[in-house]
Amino acid sequence: MPVIKKENQVMKKERVPLHKRRILSVEKRPGFVRRIVNETLGAIEAYEAAGWTLVRKSSADLSDNSTSKASHMSDNILRMVVNRDPMAPCATAVVMEIPEEFYDADQVAKAQLIDAKENNKLDTLQPGQGVADYGTIKRE
Numbered sequence: 001m002p003v004i005k006k007e008n009q010v011m012k013k014e015r016v017p018l019h020k021r022r023i024l025s026v027e028k029r030p031g032f033v034r035r036i037v038n039e040t041l042g043a044i045e046a047y048e049a050a051g052w053t054l055v056r057k058s059s060a061d062l063s064d065n066s067t068s069k070a071s072h073m074s075d076n077i078l079r080m081v082v083n084r085d086p087m088a089p090c091a092t093a094v095v096m097e098i099p100e101e102f103y104d105a106d107q108v109a110k111a112q113l114i115d116a117k118e119n120n121k122l123d124t125l126q127p128g129q130g131v132a133d134y135g136t137i138k139r140e
Helices: 043-049 100-124
Strands: 003-006 009-012 032-038 079-081 092-099
Touching: 032 043, 032 100, 043 092, 092 100
Parallel strands: none
Antiparallel strands: 003 009, 032 092, 079 092
16 A cells, blocks of 8 residues: 655555446436547547437536546537546547437347357357357257
8 A cells, every 4th residue: 555654654545446436427318328439540430420429518527527627628529538647648538429219229230240140150060160069059
């Protein structure tokens, strides 16, 4: 545990367990799903192409004050610093949202794609290949 010395006094720095720290998150908006998206090359454009929109400062509340300082940029888009390492280049992120019905439809489509890939793998397995050489596989 780090020890802080202060003029003939020894003070222990308070330890904060990981499960008690405040996780970076944003206030929920009814009917929408929100995500924090790093501002990396092409990331925001990919989200916008999928129907996500940028959240404006006036419609979001950040819960982790230590890691998420909203900028005061003229574009009114909510931006935050997402890294704490002073030696690393500054990394920023934006908050994006999509209507819940679009998000749910995307999740169903993603699950169907995964199911199709898994079924295709099961269909192509032959005895003696990995998991198919013991036990049984029951498909309904």
